Amino acid sequence: MSGSAKSLLFIAGLCLVCSLLLTAASSGLKPYQEKNVRIDRHRNVLLAAGLLAEGRSYREAEIEELYAARIQELRVDLEGRILAGDEGARPEGLPLYLIQEGGEIRGYIVPIDSRGLWGPIQAYLAIDRDGQTVKGFAVTRHAETPGLGGEIEKEWFRRNWVGKKIATREGAFVSVGIAKGRVEEQVPEPKRPHYVDGISGATMTGKFLTAGIRDSLSRYEPVSIRFRRNQIAEWEQKPPPARP
Amino acid sequence: MNGAAVRPWAAVRRTVAYKEIVKALWRANPISKQILGICSSLAVTVQLETALVMSLALTGVTAGSSLAVSLLRRAIPRNIRIIVQVAVIATLVILADEILKAFLFDVSKQLSVFVGLIITNCIVLGRSEAYALNHPPGPAFLDGLANGLGYSSVLMGVAFFRELLGSGKLFGVAVIPEAFYRAGYVNNGLLVLAPGAFIMIGLFVWLEHALLEKK
Secondary structure, eight states: OOOOHHHHHHHHHHHHHHHHHHHHHHHHHHHHHHHHHHHHHHHHHHHTOOOSTTTTTOOOHHHHHHHHHHHEEEEEEEOOOOGGGGGGGTTTTTEEEEETTEEEEEEEEEEEOOOOOSSOOEEEOOOOTTSSBBEEEEEEEEEEEEETTGGGHHHHHHHHHOOOOOTTTTTBBBBOOSSSSSSSHHHHHHGGGGGOOOOOHHHHHHHHHHHHHHHHHHTTTHHHHHHTTTOHHHHHHHHOOOOO | OOHHSSSHHHHHHSHHHHHHHHIIIIEEEEEEEEOOOOHHHHSSSSHHHHHHHHHHHHHHHHHHHHHHHHHHHTTTTTGGHHHHHHHHHHHHHHHHHHHHHHOHHHHHHHHHHHHHGGGGHHHHHHHHHTTTTGOHHHHHHHHHHHHHHHHHHHHHHHHHHHHHHHHEEEEEEESOOOHHTTTTOOOGGGGGGGHHHHHHHHHHHHHHHHHHHOO
16 A cells, blocks of 8 residues: 555544544533533523622522523514514524513513624623613623633623613613723713723723624613613513423 | 662652653743743733643643554654644544533633644644654653643743732732732732733743753
């Protein structure tokens, strides 16, 4: 057998072994990974909703129980109407999470899909029943540099968001942006409710996330308007069936 | 009683493992002596926790790939040896990443990009090409392990100073007392940024060269 035929045969054999190994690892570990991802998503939804105490670690069962009791997942159309039954599975529906307490809606959570410096950023922004005050913010997936852009998932950064306004007092949509530095030093007084402190060394992450949040929030603006006008009574009276 | 029992350290000093590890930690340290793996040591040394997991992952991959390449060394056709080594290393890196995602999800979320980038780390391919290809599996495994530890030692050293001086913390726990901040102490913002890591690594390189020269 010639040298190059031998080389080809060897590399084909090696690739076969490697791909078998990777396939085995990938399918063997998939259930664990998917469970981790699901729990992490639930944890971050709860975190954004302000339902988890800081500085305490929760067991998986606690997360699942709290999530089932307090969060309702549903889909709405572009006008902010709830899609029921089969409609809910339609791709144009937007996912929305309602924060429940004793049959009453305490607020809603908007999923944020944003560009980041190194890859997509997925986050949740919880907004109060008034349709404009931010209840909390949590990042569920990002690929930013640890210690720089990666700080977006840290407690100090998340705490920044609580109490900020996505709209003016008159109800006009503004969104919340990330300042370049500290808000007190960089942003004039009247605009401060619409900005959070930035991260030093992560200007680009802040820029992308600001744009991503504005995009996502403007898509959910019809929902926010309903909340601002307090037109959510119908949602409370007959809550749509929880998804299995 | 033999000498080894009286002075166990002397016996340890004579072993191959000890010599290899000391060499990789000190005389031929991959980062401070061979200036390899600088990219990841800039990126993951802002905090000790990420540096530690990265160190473990890289040490595991280097030792594992050296072992695998050494086992295959007589069968690997010379003209495609780099391709073979990269395939082995890439497989191990993906495995490490999958395992982290399944069992250490939180840390893997912070590190994910950099674990993947171990593939491009010169140390891994360097050890496999320069050593494992011509040596039996035992020493090759040891060589990979030793060089992984050499990388880890600088990574942890740099991360220690960057986290301490840049954020006033160690492993995420605040160690600089509040009173210092009230008295006007400020964290050094430069150390959080990549240029700070360059300066820190430069200082390590200088320190090790200066100390070795004296000897």
